[in-house]
Amino acid sequence: MKKTTIATxxxxxxxxxxxxxxxxxxxxxxxxxxxxxxxxxxxxxQQETTQTLEQKTEAQAATPSNGGFAxxxxxxxxxxxxxxxxxxxxxxxxxxxxxxxxxxxxAADINENVKVSTLIEYLSADEKxxxxxxxxxxxxxxxxxxxxxxxxxxxxxxxxxxxxTDPIAFDIFDAKEGLAMLSYQNEMIQLDTxxxxxxxxxxxxxxxxxxxxxxTFSNGVSLGAGYVTDVANTAxxxxxxxxxxxxxxxxxxxxxVEANDLALFAEYIQLGRSNLAGEPSILHLGAGYGTQILGxxxxxxxxxxxxxxAEDIDNVAxxxxxxxxxxxxxxxxxxxxxxxxxxxxxxxxEAYSDTDSDILxxxxxxxx
Numbered sequence: 081m082k083k084t085t086i087a088t089x090x091x092x093x094x095x096x097x098x099x100x101x102x103x104x105x106x107x108x109x110x111x112x113x114x115x116x117x118x119x120x121x122x123x124x125x126q127q128e129t130t131q132t133l134e135q136k137t138e139a140q141a142a143t144p145s146n147g148g149f150a151x152x153x154x155x156x157x158x159x160x161x162x163x164x165x166x167x168x169x170x171x172x173x174x175x176x177x178x179x180x181x182x183x184x185x186x187a188a189d190i191n192e193n194v195k196v197s198t199l200i201e202y203l204s205a206d207e208k209x210x211x212x213x214x215x216x217x218x219x220x221x222x223x224x225x226x227x228x229x230x231x232x233x234x235x236x237x238x239x240x241x242x243x244x245t246d247p248i249a250f251d252i253f254d255a256k257e258g259l260a261m262l263s264y265q266n267e268m269i270q271l272d273t274x275x276x277x278x279x280x281x282x283x284x285x286x287x288x289x290x291x292x293x294x295x296t297f298s299n300g301v302s303l304g305a306g307y308v309t310d311v312a313n314t315a316x317x318x319x320x321x322x323x324x325x326x327x328x329x330x331x332x333x334x335x336x337v338e339a340n341d342l343a344l345f346a347e348y349i350q351l352g353r354s355n356l357a358g359e360p361s362i363l364h365l366g367a368g369y370g371t372q373i374l375g376x377x378x379x380x381x382x383x384x385x386x387x388x389x390a391e392d393i394d395n396v397a398x399x400x401x402x403x404x405x406x407x408x409x410x411x412x413x414x415x416x417x418x419x420x421x422x423x424x425x426x427x428x429x430e431a432y433s434d435t436d437s438d439i440l441x442x443x444x445x446x447x448x
Contacts, residue, residue, distance in 0.1 A: 157184040160445045162204070168437040180204050180443065183212075193220050212256055219263075228261040228274075235261075235272055235292040236308045238334045240345040242368025242381035243409040244423045244443055249349055249362045249385065251403055253311070260286070270294040276308070300338040307331045311351065328352045341370040360390035378414040383407075391432035406430040411441075420446045 162180035167173050182202040189195055199213035215230025237253035239246065261274035272292040290308035310327040334347040345366040353359040366383040373380075386406045411425030427439040 152190075153186065153188045155184070155186050156448060157182070158445065158447045159183075160443055163442045165440045166437060167439075169435050178204050182209075194218055224264050224266050226263045226265070228259070228263065231256055231258050232261075234259055234274065234276055234290060234308070236290060236306050236311070236330060236332055237349070238304060238306075238332070238347055239364075240334065240336050240343075240347065241364070241366050241383055242343065242345075242379055242413075243366060243383035244411060244413070244425045244441055245383070245407070245409045245427050245439075247347070247362075247364035247366070247383060247385035248387050248404055248407050249347065249364055252362070253349070268295055268297070270304075302336040302338075304334045305332060328354050343368045358389040358392055361388045362386070362390070363388075373412060373414045376415045378412060380412050381409070383409040402431050402433065404429045405432045416444070419448060420444070 158181060159179070160181040161177070163175075163177045165173065165175045179202065181204070184200040185197065186200075187195065187197040195217045197213065197215060197217070198211065200209065201212035202209045211231070213230070213232050215228055215232045217226055217228050219226030233256045237249055239250055241247055258277040259274050261272055264271045270293070272290075274290050274292075275286045276288040276290060277286060288308065288310045290306065292304070292306040294302065294304035296302045307329070308331075309329050311330045329352040330349060332347065332349045335345075337344040345364065345368075347364045348361070350361045351359060362385065364383070364385040366381070368379050368381045370377070370379050372378065384407070387403055390403045391405070406429065408428045409425055410427075411423060413421050413423045415421050421444075423441065423443045423445065425441040425443070427437075427441065429437045429439065431437075
């Protein structure tokens, strides 16, 4: 009797609670489904936004951009501080610490076909700040042809060297003039044809023409040659030759050999004959060897240059300068970390007048 009563009571209790339990479960399931649907909607929206941003980024990358200042304009430069001691036969010893060189270069990509470059330069020898270069280059990266117009260094002088002191050729030909130059370049060949300003007083005009050729081989050998119809009024001391009416042409051959850490340089420039300045020529030979110096990257270098029949250049030009007959530079350059180096160099110069000079240079060069 008791067992029957208990079973009946349990059955009645279960029957009375089942509908309420089922209702609660149904509500929970409905809430979970709604939450899942909401999350799926949010995920779909996020995926759509991400896809839109990716498509926009790809479109911007594929579209040439004129960009802003930081993207299209680059600014760089160089500062060289020099401590120098000079001993010249028959003269007092001279020493100085000076700013040897300051250069500020500003270049801009106007668009995919036009680039502009300017160089502001201070040289201790000139003691003035000068707009050394300002030119535009027209040509795209995938086109071997380009056109240069403006004030730039004409390519008669190559001047490859590892030494701190430049070869003698720089004393004459390190000139920057207004030019128009058409160039062709591929992985192996460089060819330039150009016309230069003739800066003679009272005779200004574009009547000086030049050619330049260079080729580079896969074995590290580079060869070059150049020719210009007149240097009498466009280069170095010759720009001072007011009484010279005849043209003086010049030609050049040069070579560079690079093998691992060793580089060898050679350059020869021959000027045409002049009644006032003879028939000068200049030879330069040099070597540089990259190695570790006191635990840092460095270079050992040797340079030798000589001029021949050039003793009358300064006399004709009427300037207080005598072109050296020989110049030897021997020294070492050591890195001071990124974008900085120190150079110690000994230079021996022999003049046509048998007045020789011994020069000791210690220079710190920084680039930015």
